[in-house]
Amino acid sequence: MNNYIAVDIGASSGRLILSRLNQGKLEIEEIHRFENGFQKINHHDRWNIDALVREIFIGLEKAKAIGIDQTYLGVDTWAVDYVMVDKDGEKIADPISYRDRRTQNSIEALTSQIPKEKIYEKTGIQFLELNTLYQLHAENRSLLNKADKLLFIPDYIGFVLTGKQVTEVTNASTTQMLNLSSSLFDEDLLNIVKITKERFAPLVDPGQRLGKVLDKWSDQFDIPAVEVITVASHDTASAVVGVPAIEDKSWAYLSSGTWSLIGIESTVPINSKQALEHNFTNEWGAYGTYRFLKNIMGLWIIQEIKRCHHEDLSFAELAERADQVPYFQSFIPVNDQRFVNPENMINEIRSACLELNQPVPQTIGELVNCVYSSLATSYDKELKNIEAITGNSIETLYVVGGGSNVGKLNQLTADLTGKNVQAGPGEATAIGNVIVQMIATGEIKDIKEGRKLLSNSFDIKRYEPTTSQ
Template sequence: MKNYIAVDIGASSGRLLHSRVVNGKLVIEEIHRFKNGFQRINHHDRWNIDALVREIFIGLEKAKTKGIDQTYLGIDTWAVDYVLLNDSQEKIADPISYRDKRTKNKIEQLTNQFSKESIYHKTGIQFLELNTLYQLFAEDKSVLRKADKLLFIPDYIGFVLTGNQVTEITNASTTQMLNLRSSSFDPELLDLVEVTQDLFAPLTDAGTFLGKIQNKWFEQYDIPEVEVITVASHDTASAVIGVPATASDSWAYLSSGTWSLIGIETTNPVNTSKAFLNNFTNEWGAYGTYRFLKNIMGLWMVQEVKRVQNQELSFADMAKAADQYEYFTAIIDVNDTRFINPANMIGEIQQACRETLQPVPETIGEVVNCIYSSLAKSYQKELNHIEDIANRHIDQLYIVGGGSNVETLNQLTADLTKKTVYAGPNEATAIGNIIVQMVTTNELADIAEGRKLIQRSFEIEKYEPNNRIG
């Protein structure tokens, strides 16, 4: 019986989950969970990448104590951020977070040199200040000149574990530097940010063997024999693989967590003028697919409310408090850049409501109610755009990820969109990670078989739209 471990690291936490097939069902067990977050160091918000690597080894040691002597392992994380390596292939500095303010106004500055229309025609990627294109545009050029290689976060972790360097395509596509037609980094865009193709490791598809963990790590840690597989290393790409949908094309997905990613799976990009005008993205998926989607701020806003509140309320308590008020009393633009990393999310939401002459939420329940209302409205708007731009009728919306547990938001979304909503699994990202490992090792034939396995392995909640909301 084969063992699989998914290393799934998000902006606020990470975990190692062990999986194997038992009696025809996929069984998942969390081995290790740890916190993640950025800290202000040397004038920038930085990730402690070494600490994340240490947590992976702690998790692998726990796996060994559970009797797991041999396993496959895949790594997925958030996208766009990177680690620069010097000539000795050592980290120059901890990576800067995409929420750092260094990219403020960089879209405008760069597109004064090269038009938005040209960039979108090349890449099909949504314009966001956090994209790697603008991070590199803002990068300290003296640091960039010292760099021999740039590795994205999951690729860097894979390099530390195995000694092998790759650039996995689902993550690389989010940079807004990959050319849809040449399937490589675009030379003109690289010139804009003063880097060359040589800065990047070879592009690699999801579902590729990366290598075994280096022998030196066995001297420091009591860990299993591990073979690392390059999975769909962008967490959203893995989450979409983990959607328990049928072969029908009448479904859309919403990967709901720190970010909300709403879209469809396609075999061809949709980088039309209408897609450009509505700022939709065409991120690359596994096995020749594309993720035509819109990136929405997501539950980061609720996480920040929890951080700054004076009371110790759980997310479940906050959801209950939100239900005490009438929804859609106040609506904010959740994609306004003011909400990317404000000092006080509650105050920022209140100010946005004042500026638009709406009722100002005062209690925690009212603030969370405003967020849920605004997210549901945003989902409705973007799903309508998807149907129009991609010329596809959608009957079903699959909500996966941690946000699939928010019952109120699920029902509001069903009510507004008039679609049947299926919620779960909440661990879709890790499951998608594991499914790619299983296809790579020939335990599954393809993603379609993997999705059938997911359907029979996990409980999925169903929400039908009601008529209370027009």
């Protein structure tokens, strides 16, 4: 029986999930969880990447302590951020977070040199100030000139573990620098940000066996024998692999967590004029697919409300408070830049509602209710846009990730969209990570078999549209 460990790191937390196949079902067990977040250092919001690596070794030591002597391991994280390393493979600086304000107005500055239409034709990627293209446009040139390689977060972690440098494509595609036609970094865009293609490690697809963990780490930590497999390293790409869609019906997914990512899985990119007008993206997925989706500011807003509120309430308690007042009374434009990283999310929501001449939420329940109402409305709008752009009707919406546990939001989404909503698994990202590992080792045949396996292994909740809200 093979052991698989998924290292799944998001913007607010990370975890190591142990998984194995047992009597035809996939079993998962969380063996380590840790916090993540950025801190203001030298005027920039930075990730403590060394701390994340240490947490992985702590988790691996826990795996060894429960009897795991040998395991495969895959790493997925958020996208677009990168680590600069010098010729000796040493980190030049801690990576700056995509929520840092350095990229403000970078889209306007860069697209004055090359039209938006041309960039979208080349890449099919939506325009967001957090994209790597705009981060590099704003990067400190003296530091950048010292860099031999730019490694995206999961690729950097893989490099630290194994000494091997690669650029995994599902993560790299989010940079807005990969060309859809050539499947390589686009020379025109690289020239604009004054970067050469040699600054990136070779592109690889999900499923490559990267290598064994370096002996120096086994000498330093009491860990199992570990072989690292490069999975779909963008967490959304792994989450989509973990969607339990086993029927041929037309379906969409909503990866619901810090971000809400709603879209469809396509075998071809959709970079039409209409897709550009609605700012949809074509991120590369596993096994020759594209994730045609829209980024929506997700449960990050709820997380920030919780952080700023004086009561220490759980997310479940926040949902209960929200349910005590009528929905759809106040709305905020969740994708407005003002909600990316405000000093105080509660104040920002109240200010937005006041400016829009809407009822201003006062209680914690009203605040959370406003966000749920706004998210459900956004999901409905973007599903309609997907149907209009593709010309196909969607029958089922699969909600995966942590947000699949927010029952009221799922029901609101079903009611507004008129779609059947299937929620779960909550650990879809880690599960998708593991499925790619299992395909790489030959334990399962392909993604179709993997999705059938997870559908048979985990409980999926169903929400039917109702007339009452």
